[in-house]
Amino acid sequence: MGVATVSAVVHDLGVDVELAERHRSGDVRAFNEVYARFEEMVYNLAFRLSGNYEEAADLTQEIFLRVYRHLGSFGGRSSLKTWIFRIAVNHCRDRLSRWRPLTQPLGDDRGEGEVSYADPSRGPEELAVAADEGRRVAEGLARLPPAFREAVVLRDIEGLSYEEIAEVLGVRIGTVRSRIARGRDQLRVLLET
Amino acid sequence: MKRHLSTEQLSSYMDGEVEHAETREVEVHLASCPACRARLSSMRRLVVEIRRMERPVPPQDLAYQVKAQVAAQGEVRTLRTRASDLFRAVFVQPSFRTVGAMGLAAAVVFGFLAWQTVPPVPPPHDAGTQIVTVRTTFGEPPLGLPETTSEVAGREFVLSGDRWVQKGLEWKQPDSRVVVASPEGQDMINKYSDLMLLLTDGSRVVMQYRLATVELSKG
Numbered sequence: 001m002g003v004a005t006v007s008a009v010v011h012d013l014g015v016d017v018e019l020a021e022r023h024r025s026g027d028v029r030a031f032n033e034v035y036a037r038f039e040e041m042v043y044n045l046a047f048r049l050s051g052n053y054e055e056a057a058d059l060t061q062e063i064f065l066r067v068y069r070h071l072g073s074f075g076g077r078s079s080l081k082t083w084i085f086r087i088a089v090n091h092c093r094d095r096l097s098r099w100r101p102l103t104q105p106l107g108d109d110r111g112e113g114e115v116s117y118a119d120p121s122r123g124p125e126e127l128a129v130a131a132d133e134g135r136r137v138a139e140g141l142a143r144l145p146p147a148f149r150e151a152v153v154l155r156d157i158e159g160l161s162y163e164e165i166a167e168v169l170g171v172r173i174g175t176v177r178s179r180i181a182r183g184r185d186q187l188r189v190l191l192e193t
Numbered sequence: 194m195k196r197h198l199s200t201e202q203l204s205s206y207m208d209g210e211v212e213h214a215e216t217r218e219v220e221v222h223l224a225s226c227p228a229c230r231a232r233l234s235s236m237r238r239l240v241v242e243i244r245r246m247e248r249p250v251p252p253q254d255l256a257y258q259v260k261a262q263v264a265a266q267g268e269v270r271t272l273r274t275r276a277s278d279l280f281r282a283v284f285v286q287p288s289f290r291t292v293g294a295m296g297l298a299a300a301v302v303f304g305f306l307a308w309q310t311v312p313p314v315p316p317p318h319d320a321g322t323q324i325v326t327v328r329t330t331f332g333e334p335p336l337g338l339p340e341t342t343s344e345v346a347g348r349e350f351v352l353s354g355d356r357w358v359q360k361g362l363e364w365k366q367p368d369s370r371v372v373v374a375s376p377e378g379q380d381m382i383n384k385y386s387d388l389m390l391l392l393t394d395g396s397r398v399v400m401q402y403r404l405a406t407v408e409l410s411k412g
Contacts, residue, residue: 043251064259134246156243162210181204
């Protein structure tokens with residue numbers, strides 16, 4: 001890790017701790033800043049773990065309520081990002097285990113008025129191919145065992161390092177390494193069949 | 194040739210998450226093993242495909258809903274903080290202890306006198322029936338529940354007979370009926386504890402829940 005990266009991490013931690021302190025002292029803007037910074041990441045994670053748009057919105061709402069309740073106790077031992085991801089993963093596990101296993105194909109449960117994936121910079125054919133590939137990968141991800149899916153989503157979609165994933169999942173780096181490799185391997189096999 | 198690289202080695206090498214010595218070992222092997230090079234390329238293509246999946250954008254009203262719920266939480270937090278501050282000021286701060294004790298004594302005396310002026314409640318006719326009586330000694334009687342709500346379970350409800358119906362579902366028949374004591378009812382209450390506000394007087398609640406229209410009642 002270079003000097004610039006180290007100073008960036010230290011700076012981020014400083015910002016994170018300051019946000020928590022402002023929240024503790026009653027500054028409502030602190031939570032709004034946290035929400036703006038992590039809404040999209042949390043929603044995506046919830047969507048990839050639940051496989052359902054409506055459920056992802058509900059989960060996001062519940063996760064941020066937990067974040068709001070506990071933000072004051074954030075002490076900066078990890079980054080705010082891994083701290084929030086840990087809350088998010090634990091909450092998704094808890095809620096989804098009480099609901100149903102994730103077997104529903106993705107992309108077919110979007111109700112009226114939900115967001116569109118359309119990207120105006122691509123032509124119709126390219127969009128159709130990309131959508132088809134994306135759907136296959138998403139369906140494959142949804143069929144992975146939850147522990148592998150979490151690891152692959154955190155690494156390949158959210159871009160966390162192995163160390164950060166270990167913090168989020170509360171496991172050793174060796175376990176993270178194994179889960180990512182096995183998850184990718186199973187996904188490859190699923191996409192080939 | 195030495196045995197092939199493991200999937201774990203290839204995967205963590207691709208992510209740049211192996212120690213320097215292991216990196217050398219992997220690179221030496223890859224230089225002389227077309228099969229492992231092919232596996233690495235295949236894994237790279239897979240990760241590119243995963244990363245190319247489009248990220249769904251959160252619904253536009255999600256931020257509003259979260260902030261509304263947080264605002265409600267914030268009010269509770271503020272009230273708790275104020276109550277705690279008041280308690281500390283009255284009973285913990287030495288300079289206020291005497292004044293606080295006098296205030297408390299005055300409140301007790303006033304409460305006792307007020308209680309004396311209220312006529313006694315007649316005994317219930319039937320021991321098995323619970324009668325709830327609301328008495329007011331001064332001022333206006335308490336207002337009834339409003340006929341519409343705002344932001345209960347992140348939704349707005351309209352009172353229709355003895356049912357609080359989520360706005361937009363007025364003409365829909367419930368797909369299922371759920372009682373609070375059932376696992377699904379508990380799940381709904383765990384998720385939206387403020388629904389109990391609507392259920393306390395025996396009303397039922399009709400709402401959209403997990404793609405279905407559900408009627409929730411206490412029993």
